[in-house]
Amino acid sequence: xxxxxxxxxxxxxIVFFPFKSMTPWIGMIFISFLTALLMLCVFxxxxxxxGIKQVKNKIKAHLLEIRLFKDSLNVSLRAQxxxxxxxxxxxxxxxxxxxxxxxxxxxxxxxLNLWFGHQSLTPGQEVILKVEVDExxxxxxxxxxxxxxxxxxxxxxxxxxxxxxxxxxKLFAKETGIHELSMTVNGHRIVKKVAVAQKSLNKISPVKVxxxxxxxxxxxxxxxxxxxxxxKSLEIKYPSNYMSLFGWRIxxxxxxxxxxxxxxxxxxxxxxVEI
Amino acid sequence: MKHKSRVRKASFLIPFLLALFLPLYxxxxxxxxxxxxxxxxxxxxxxxxxxxxxxxxxxxLLFKAIKGQKAYKKSLIQKLIIIGLDGxxxxxxxxxMSEGKLQNLSKIKNTGTYARLQTTTPAISPVAxxxxxxxxxxxxxxxFDFLSRDTKTYLPDLSSARIGKPxxxxxxxKYNIPLSKPEIKGLRKSIPxxxxxxxxxxxxxxxxxxxxxxxxxxxxxxxxxxxxxDLKGSQGxxxxxxxDKDKIKKREGGINIPVDITNGKIKTYISGxxxxxxxxxxxxxxxxxxxxxxxxxxVELEVSGQKFNLKKNSFSDWIKLTFRPGLGMKxxxxxxxxxxxxxxxxxxxxxxxxxxxEKPALPxxxxxxxxxxxxxxxxxxxxxxxxxxxxxxxxxxxxxxxFLELTYSNHKEWEDMMFNAINKTRKGLVxxxxxTTDSIQHMFWRYLDNAHPALRSGQTKMSPQVIxxxxxxxxxxxxxxxxxxxxxSALIIMSDHGFKSFRRGVNxxxxxYLEGYLSLKDGKKKSEEWFKDVDWNKTKVxxxxxxxxxxxxxxxxxxxxxxxxxxxxxxxxxxxxKLDGLKDEDKDSVAINKVFDRDELPPGPYxxxxxxxxVGYNEGYRVSWDSVTGKVNETVFEDNTKAxxxxxxxxxxxxxxxxxxxxxxxxxxxxxxxxAPTVLELFGLDVPSHMxxxxxxxxxxxxxxxxxxxxxxxxxxxxxxxLH
Numbered sequence: 001x002x003x004x005x006x007x008x009x010x011x012x013x014i015v016f017f018p019f020k021s022m023t024p025w026i027g028m029i030f031i032s033f034l035t036a037l038l039m040l041c042v043f044x045x046x047x048x049x050x051g052i053k054q055v056k057n058k059i060k061a062h063l064l065e066i067r068l069f070k071d072s073l074n075v076s077l078r079a080q081x082x083x084x085x086x087x088x089x090x091x092x093x094x095x096x097x098x099x100x101x102x103x104x105x106x107x108x109x110x111x112l113n114l115w116f117g118h119q120s121l122t123p124g125q126e127v128i129l130k131v132e133v134d135e136x137x138x139x140x141x142x143x144x145x146x147x148x149x150x151x152x153x154x155x156x157x158x159x160x161x162x163x164x165x166x167x168x169x170k171l172f173a174k175e176t177g178i179h180e181l182s183m184t185v186n187g188h189r190i191v192k193k194v195a196v197a198q199k200s201l202n203k204i205s206p207v208k209v210x211x212x213x214x215x216x217x218x219x220x221x222x223x224x225x226x227x228x229x230x231x232k233s234l235e236i237k238y239p240s241n242y243m244s245l246f247g248w249r250i251x252x253x254x255x256x257x258x259x260x261x262x263x264x265x266x267x268x269x270x271x272x273v274e275i
Numbered sequence: 276m277k278h279k280s281r282v283r284k285a286s287f288l289i290p291f292l293l294a295l296f297l298p299l300y301x302x303x304x305x306x307x308x309x310x311x312x313x314x315x316x317x318x319x320x321x322x323x324x325x326x327x328x329x330x331x332x333x334x335x336l337l338f339k340a341i342k343g344q345k346a347y348k349k350s351l352i353q354k355l356i357i358i359g360l361d362g363x364x365x366x367x368x369x370x371x372m373s374e375g376k377l378q379n380l381s382k383i384k385n386t387g388t389y390a391r392l393q394t395t396t397p398a399i400s401p402v403a404x405x406x407x408x409x410x411x412x413x414x415x416x417x418x419f420d421f422l423s424r425d426t427k428t429y430l431p432d433l434s435s436a437r438i439g440k441p442x443x444x445x446x447x448x449k450y451n452i453p454l455s456k457p458e459i460k461g462l463r464k465s466i467p468x469x470x471x472x473x474x475x476x477x478x479x480x481x482x483x484x485x486x487x488x489x490x491x492x493x494x495x496x497x498x499x500x501x502x503x504x505d506l507k508g509s510q511g512x513x514x515x516x517x518x519d520k521d522k523i524k525k526r527e528g529g530i531n532i533p534v535d536i537t538n539g540k541i542k543t544y545i546s547g548x549x550x551x552x553x554x555x556x557x558x559x560x561x562x563x564x565x566x567x568x569x570x571x572x573x574v575e576l577e578v579s580g581q582k583f584n585l586k587k588n589s590f591s592d593w594i595k596l597t598f599r600p601g602l603g604m605k606x607x608x609x610x611x612x613x614x615x616x617x618x619x620x621x622x623x624x625x626x627x628x629x630x631x632x633e634k635p636a637l638p639x640x641x642x643x644x645x646x647x648x649x650x651x652x653x654x655x656x657x658x659x660x661x662x663x664x665x666x667x668x669x670x671x672x673x674x675x676x677x678f679l680e681l682t683y684s685n686h687k688e689w690e691d692m693m694f695n696a697i698n699k700t701r702k703g704l705v706x707x708x709x710x711t712t713d714s715i716q717h718m719f720w721r722y723l724d725n726a727h728p729a730l731r732s733g734q735t736k737m738s739p740q741v742i743x744x745x746x747x748x749x750x751x752x753x754x755x756x757x758x759x760x761x762x763x764s765a766l767i768i769m770s771d772h773g774f775k776s777f778r779r780g781v782n783x784x785x786x787x788y789l790e791g792y793l794s795l796k797d798g799k800k801k802s803e804e805w806f807k808d809v810d811w812n813k814t815k816v817x818x819x820x821x822x823x824x825x826x827x828x829x830x831x832x833x834x835x836x837x838x839x840x841x842x843x844x845x846x847x848x849x850x851x852x853k854l855d856g857l858k859d860e861d862k863d864s865v866a867i868n869k870v871f872d873r874d875e876l877p878p879g880p881y882x883x884x885x886x887x888x889x890v891g892y893n894e895g896y897r898v899s900w901d902s903v904t905g906k907v908n909e910t911v912f913e914d915n916t917k918a919x920x921x922x923x924x925x926x927x928x929x930x931x932x933x934x935x936x937x938x939x940x941x942x943x944x945x946x947x948x949x950x951a952p953t954v955l956e957l958f959g960l961d962v963p964s965h966m967x968x969x970x971x972x973x974x975x976x977x978x979x980x981x982x983x984x985x986x987x988x989x990x991x992x993x994x995x996x997x998l999h
Contacts, residue, residue: 059317061652064644065699066324068496071335071478075699076328083321090317272580 001213005220012111013203020201024116024243024252027201032256035108036263039101044273047097052274055093058086106217109253114221116252118204118238120195121173126155127194129169129181132232137186139165142230145184151175152194171236173197185230192234193222207235339476346476347702349959351972353763354700356756357950358693359407359484359708360749361400362716362923363770365391365933371746379754383768383935392932393946394772396871397822397889398923400501400713401435403771403932403947404485409465410951410966414879417464418486419886420820427833429806429905431819433510435486435502436461438637440551450602451554459489459637464881465965468951469495469704477958478703480696483689485708488660490641497641498649498692500708503660506548506598506608506628506636511661513627515672516543519620528666536621541565545578545596547608547628552600559598559606567617574614574623587614590681593655595631607631609655613677624672626681630658649692656688663714669919675737678718683748686711690752697759704954709752715745716774720921724776728914753935760937765957770932771947777922779859780899780915781866781892783818784907790853792816795907802907809907812836815846819905821898821924823886824850824870847872847887854890859912866896866912868926877967891926898924940971 015034019027062079069075121127133139139160144167148154153172160167171181176197183190192208205221210232216224225231242249268275339346347353371377372384383389395403395413397420405418413419422431439458444451463486469479473494481487485501505511513529515522518541523531534541547559566575573586579596591612598606608628616622630636632646632655639658640646649656663682667673673681686709693707719741721727729735753768760766784802787793794813795802802808806817811827811834818824826843829835837843850870857867871889873882890898899913923930934945938957948968955962956970 057651057654061648063320063324064648064651066328068642068645068648069699070328072699072701073328073332074701077325080321080325083317087317087321 001211001216001220002223005216006223008107008111009114009203009220012115016115016201016203022200024201028116028243028252028255029259031108031112032259033263035256035260036267038104039260039264040267040271040273040275042101042104043097043275044271046100047274048093049274052090052093055086055090056274059083059090062086110218110220112252112256114203114205115201116243116256117241118206119241120197120202120204121238122197123173123175125173125196127171127173128237129171130235130237131167131183132235133165133167133185134230134232135165137230139167142185146181147183148181148194149179151177151196152179152181183231183234188226188229188231190225190229190231190234192236194236195238204238206238207233209233345959347959350477351957351959352765353702354761355704355765355767355954355957356697356760357704357706357767357769357954358753358756359404359706360712360768360770360933361485361708361710362713362772362774363746363749363933364716364773364775365931366773367742367746368933371743376743376747377750379750379757380768380935382757383753383766383937387937388935388940390934390940390943390945391773392769392934393944394927394930394932395947396876396891396927398772398925398927398930399821400710400771401486404501404708405463405465406948406968407769407771407950408467408469408484408486409463410468410948410962410968411465412877412879412948412967414877414882414885415465415965415967417462417881417884419884419889420823422820423462423884424819424825426831429809429811429817429819429832431805431905433502435463436488436504438504438508446554449554450552452552452602461489461491466963467491467493468954469493469497469706471955471960471963472704472958475958475960477960478700480700480703480705482692482696482705482707483710484706485660485710489638492641495641495703496645496696498646499639499658499660501660501710503630503639503658504637505659506606506630507546508548509627511627511659511664511666513664513667513672514546514625515667515670516541516623516625517620519622522620522622526666526670526672528664529670529672534621536567539567539569541567541621545610545625545628547596547598548606550600552602552604559600561596561598565621565623567621569617572617574617576612585612585614587617588677589613590677590684593629595655596628605634606636607634608636609658611681613673613681615674615677624667624677626664627659632656632658649695652695653688653691656692657685661710663710665714665718665919668718669917675719675918679715679741682711682714686748694755694759697756704958709749712745712749712770716742716921718918718920720774720776721918724778724920727776727778727920729916729918729920732916764937766935766937767950767953768933768935769947769950772923772927772932773930774921774923775894775925775930777897777915777920778895779862779866779897780902780913781857781859781896782899782902782906782908782911782913783824783890784902784905785909786857786911787816787818787824788907789909789911792850793907800909802905804904804906806905806907809905816850817905818890818898818902820886821903822890822892824888824890826887828887843887847874850888854888859896861912864895865893867891868893868929891928892924893926894929896925897922936971938972942971945971 016027062082065079066076139162144158146154151174153174154169155172156170158167158169173196179194179196181192181194195202195204207219208222209215209219209224210229211224211227243252243255372381395406399420401418401421402413405416409416418434420434423434425432437460441453441455441457443454445454469481470493472479479495481497483498483500487497488499488503490497490499514532515526515529516532516534518534518536523533530546532543534543543563544560545563547561549556550559561579564577573584575584585591593609593611596608596610609631610628611626613624615624630639633650635646662685668678689707689709696705719737721729722737722739723742756766784793792815794810796808796810799808814827815837816824816826826837826846827835828837828839828843837846854867854870856865859866867890869891871891873885873887946968949971952962952966952968952970953972956972962970
């Protein structure tokens with residue numbers, strides 16, 4: 001999985017490379033545009049284009065029917081019934097391309113979450129490091145040796161929480177840069193990267209996980225820990241990122257969703273795709 | 276197969292199962308967005324419209340009451356359906372009914388009414404249908420023929436509509452950008468009965484009734500019929516593509532496009548409308564590439580961004596074309612292709628470029644969105660007024676089989692539209708005119724006439740069965756409509772005129788020339804089309820159109836030489852004496868029964884636009900093809916050898932139409948001008964005084980009908996208004 005994640009991740013790094021020092025909006029617009037193209041392609045080749053066209057025409061016809069027969073309540077209500085019927089049929093026609101799209105979309109969204117989901121730390125900011133450990137490991141008896149590079153200070157001793165099987169530290173960001181945090185547990189050494197005030201568009205991996213298909217799928221930013229490692233995961237609690245538009249804070253997913261739909265609808269005529 | 280099916284199932288199941296493990300937001304991608312956003316908008320809109328319709332319903336009723344509309348208050352019926360079967364011939368109907376072949380029509384005859392229906396003078400569809408809708412004689416609705424003449428140029432004009440150019444332009448480089456709409460003016464006068472119904476709140480759907488282009492505003496829906504133009508502005512110009520150089524000849528009503536085959540490919544074009552956007556107008560053309568697959572007996576066509584295969588001897592579906600005159604503008608058309616031959620020569624027929632009903636370049640319906648609605652509901656459909664391409668068969672561009680296939684395909688489209696309207700009309704009027712009957716009889720009548728000259732030339736693969744099948748199909752249609760009727764509905768089935776054989780053509784212009792009324796330029800013994808070699812300064816009389824004779828009158832025609840009053844009267848009298856009973860010596864038969872003087876026809880405000888004399892030909896005769904187009908020579912009578920072998924532009928007294936009604940009527944001699952008053956009467960409305968016709972409803976015999984308030988004086992006063 002890691003090989004796939006690293007290749008896929010590299011592709012995104014290449015895609016976003018020109019936009020790293022620009023406002024995240026540019027990168028978001030670009031990736032939304034590419035996604036719209038991909039989705040149009042998928043729709044074009046996996047959906048029943050003629051069927052979609054016919055169903056949409058029927059829906060439009062019955063909408064016009066409501067206007068044309070506005071004095072006939074009977075016809076209007078029947079037209080509304082037909083609209084609902086054809087709407088269901090339309091959704092039915094969309095299921096196949098949606099199914100085909102789900103896998104690539106999930107992978108894209110996971111990658112985008114690395115780029116747009118979290119803010120990097122700023123110098124002077126504190127952050128929690130959370131380590132989840134295996135059930136077999138004795139939380140109180142185990143020694144967690146933790147070290148950091150000079151730009152990062154470990155402010156507190158470990159806080160062990162038996163109930164949730166986790167250990168927490170408070171970190172303090174001192175200098176900008178990609179810092180390394182190393183931890184040794186029962187002779188196993190782990191290295192985790194921590195980003196402090198990087199460029200506008202950063203790839204930030206908040207969690208490093210143990211080898212496991214689903215966990216790796218959702219946390220592809222760093223190489224996984226070995227499967228038999230006593231630590232399940234290491235997480236830096238970066239603050240959530242929002243995109244700002246005229247002072248409004250909008251979740252990146254909403255922006256991505258809206259932009260890719262806008263691009264999709266704008267380009268459907270150019271590529272002659274019925275959606 | 277099983278393996279494939281498993282793989283397919285798995286390909287759907289895996290993403291689905293995967294999706295179950297994922298956080299919800301992962302689904303909300305743009306792909307889902309495409310579908311769900313559209314669906315949500317539709318649901319929202321539907322909900323909004325539903326609430327809006329229900330909430331505004333009482334207000335609309337109140338508004339109608341305030342407006343004083345008295346819909347259905349005195350109405351005898353709730354719903355009326357009128358089916359127009361253009362040109363259906365009473366003698367054939369009577370014959371087939373007596374043979375037990377038209378059961379549905381017989382049923383109506385037995386329980387309601389059947390009669391022959393008097394037509395108009397002249398007995399031509401645009402004239403008759405205009406009288407049908409206005410309840411008036413032609414002098415009140417201004418339609419006297421398909422063609423009228425321009426008194427300045429002696430050239431023909433379309434009598435029903437004028438399509439002009441925009442009046443204001445902005446000059447920009449090579450373009451003339453129009454700043455106003457082109458003038459589209461209907462020339463038919465008087466008021467159609469559905470407009471009167473609409474004013475009283477009675478809703479109508481009017482489909483394909485001739486002379487309804489451009490569509491007029493009224494309370495109802497209308498789709499234009501006969502006289503709606505094609506995209507080239509003509510009444511239907513077909514295209515014939517051929518690689519056979521011997522077949523390149525002038526084809527009336529069509530354009531030949533010679534093609535060359537290179538390595539199995541043909542690169543040619545579709546000839547579109549003139550580009551009016553350019554200062555120097557130029558024909559718009561669309562590239563058309565065809566790849567011949569001789570092994571598959573098919574051709575791959577590539578046009579306007581579409582690629583499709585077409586088998587030999589089959590019609591394509593409607594294909595959408597987009598012409599681009601410039602400045603981002605688009606003109607849409609629809610057409611159908613038919614490949615009749617691939618080897619040894621390629622031959623292809625292309626229908627006239629119909630106005631696309633989904634994005635009409637000209638208004639063809641009222642309201643404008645009605646044609647859009649029909650198109651979205653059932654797909655593209657023919658919009659050209661003269662829908663059935665009789666000229667293509669006449670000129671050998673279509674075979675008889677292909678013509679029939681195309682004609683019945685058009686018919687099916689109209690049937691669908693009519694039943695859609697009937698199903699949606701609980702109260703009101705539905706009228707649909709089918710020109711199928713007219714077109715097929717025009718083109719196949721010779722099979723009923725063993726003496727027809729056209730049987731000795733051209734295509735003769737069919738039999739009289741074609742006409743019998745046509746009548747049988749119309750009877751089936753009537754049967755389907757009968758099933759839709761309830762106790763509060765009425766049905767009228769009618770034709771505007773009948774049909775007779777057209778064996779011999781009479782070139783009236785040649786006759787006028789030989790008799791010294793029409794003069795040719797010095798040294799000429801014949802004239803080409805449109806009076807090219809006629810000397811107007813010496814011509815007293817000329818003939819134009821399907822039955823009109825005009826006096827070249829001073830102060831009316833540009834080069835008029837006959838004084839309007841006494842001289843014109845004397846000249847007309849002289850012509851009447853000579854033409855009434857004109858004999859075809861070769862056949863020892865009378866060619867002209869009677870010539871009608873317009874001064875003897877019922878008067879009206881537009882009588883001045885009527886031909887001075889209207890010729891009533893005898894059965895078997897009609898104006899010749901050459902005479903219609905203003906050709907002059909020394910031959911008066913000639914055989915008609917064209918497939919167009921039946922006609923009705925003759926003495927109106929011998930080509931009445933048919934009239935069936937589920938209601939009893941009060942006369943044995945109904946006339947087409949009586950239909951409009953009858954409809955008004957059925958819906959309980961007063962018949963306006965400008966209508967010449969009278970209501971046919973006999974309320975005393977039919978207890979379901981209300982008492983007749985007026986017109987019990989029977990036929991005396993109405994006869995004086997009638998033409999015959």
